[in-house]
Amino acid sequence: MxxxxxxxxxxxxxxxxxxxxxxxxxxxxxxxxxxxxxxxxxxxxxxxxxxxxxxxxxxxxxxxxxxxxxxxxxxxxxxxxxxxxxxxxxxxxxxxxxxxxxxxxxxxxxxxxxxxxxxxxxxxxxxxxxxxxxxxxxxxxxxxxxxxxxxxxxxxxxxxxxxxxxxxxLNFVRSTTKSEIFNRLILAKEYISNNYNRKFKIEDVAVASCLSTTHLMRTFKLAYGLSTYEYLTQVRLSRSQALLRTGKYSINEIVMLVGFESVSSFISLFKASFNHTPLKFKKLLQQKSSA
Structure with a gap:
């Protein structure tokens, strides 16, 4: 259609x-x-x-x-x-x-x-x-x-x-260097977002962004205020929200789909980020849609 x-x-x-x-x-x-x-x-x-x-x-x-x-x-x-x-x-x-x-x-x-x-x-x-x-x-x-x-x-x-x-x-003196590093950090973010639901190493992100591992870790934290792992967790939680909104998946299925290693860690991180457990969030969505 x-x-x-x-x-x-x-x-x-x-x-x-x-x-x-x-x-x-x-x-x-x-x-x-x-x-x-x-x-x-x-x-x-x-x-x-x-x-x-x-x-x-x-x-x-x-x-x-x-x-x-x-x-x-x-x-x-x-x-x-x-x-x-x-x-x-x-x-x-x-x-x-x-x-x-x-x-x-x-x-x-x-x-x-x-x-x-x-x-x-x-x-x-x-x-x-x-x-x-x-x-x-x-x-x-x-x-x-x-x-x-x-x-x-x-x-x-x-x-x-x-x-x-x-x-x-980013605290680089030369504007051309600053722009080049930032463009590579965007590639790093995209790699993490594209591959959030599978296992990968920081070295994989470094290769995708054409930065050394040390340089990637330092500049990513400097620019975004998050480590690459913290950003990965943020992406996974955001994707889990989207899956919960569909109403198609159980909590266990979502944990597997977004790449978390355990249900307990997922529930803990979700509640810390959104002030509700995944199950409570799902129930609130259902109540809102039926109202």
């Missing part, structure tokens, strides 16, 4: 179901990619970005890549395409007043950084609202464009939190 809405200003929202296989993509506009189950790979040159329901990717105009689904299940996706004129008008608008957004505006010639971003908070609610507008027989284009403006606001705020602040944490 494929549902799409093209606005007068040429912005486009598409919801469809993707099946196992590969598709060549050539983006003309800024394109947000979101999925609601399973995972989807985006191969940009020699680089693989694996998208899960707890994250999103923003592809820049001119990006050529391959979209690949390698699962025996239908993947529900949402693509939000914004024209360059719409984004440029937004950057000149009154929305760009806060310090965090102005930081992005000053560096827009270097962006967007095409990597995985967490799908959370206001960003999640905005995307769900856009998805709901798409399935309505009648909706206001003005309202949809307002949601699209909020989408950009939320993205730029996430950029500031996930990229700019982390970049500023």
């Amino acid at each position: 494929r549902v799409y809405k093209e606005l007068i200003n040429k912005n486009l929202i598409v919801s469809h179901t993707t099946y196992k296989g590969e598709i060549d993509i050539s983006e003309e506009n800024y394109s947000f990619k979101i999925i609601f189950n399973g995972y989807q790979d985006f191969l940009i040159g020699n680089r693989e970005i694996r998208l899960y329901p707890d994250s999103f990717v923003l592809l820049a105009p001119g990006t050529k890549c391959i979209s690949r689904v390698d699962l025996n299940e239908q993947i529900k996706t949402l693509s939000i395409s914004l024209t360059q004129n719409f984004v440029e008008d937004f950057l000149r608008s009154s929305h760009m007043n806060s310090n965090s957004l102005n930081t992005y505006k000053k560096q827009q010639n270097q962006l967007p950084i095409q990597t995985i971003y967490p799908l959370k908070g206001d960003m999640w609610f905005t995307i769900i609202n856009l998805k709901n507008q798409l399935i309505r027989s009648e909706c206001s284009e003005q309202l949809v464009n307002e949601y699209l403006s909020h989408l950009l606001i939320n993205y730029y705020r996430l950029y500031y939190q996930e990229v700019q602040q982390k970049f500023d944490n």
Whole structure:
């Protein structure tokens, strides 16, 4: 099933179901990619970005890549395409007043950084609202464009939190060195996110990011305030939340699927992070959906 809405200003929202296989993509506009189950790979040159329901990717105009689904299940996706004129008008608008957004505006010639971003908070609610507008027989284009403006606001705020602040944490004198190291740390994050549910060594992450093990451990902690192992745990917990939301899996199955070694450690870490045990979290979701 494929549902799409093209606005007068040429912005486009598409919801469809993707099946196992590969598709060549050539983006003309800024394109947000979101999925609601399973995972989807985006191969940009020699680089693989694996998208899960707890994250999103923003592809820049001119990006050529391959979209690949390698699962025996239908993947529900949402693509939000914004024209360059719409984004440029937004950057000149009154929305760009806060310090965090102005930081992005000053560096827009270097962006967007095409990597995985967490799908959370206001960003999640905005995307769900856009998805709901798409399935309505009648909706206001003005309202949809307002949601699209909020989408950009939320993205730029996430950029500031996930990229700019982390970049500023690196204490290299030369800006070229700082940029190169940060780009390699992004590769390290992507490797961990792509392989979170299997066993790997820190040396594997170092190879993927073209850094020595010592340099990786030091700079990753410096930039993100977490060790690579702590970041891996964070990813696993986030993925476990997504699996709990589906209602398809038992706690024991989720422990196995996300790569934790024991149920007790998973429950302890989950409660410490989200203030509820996994079972309580699952029950709260069920109560909310039945209300």
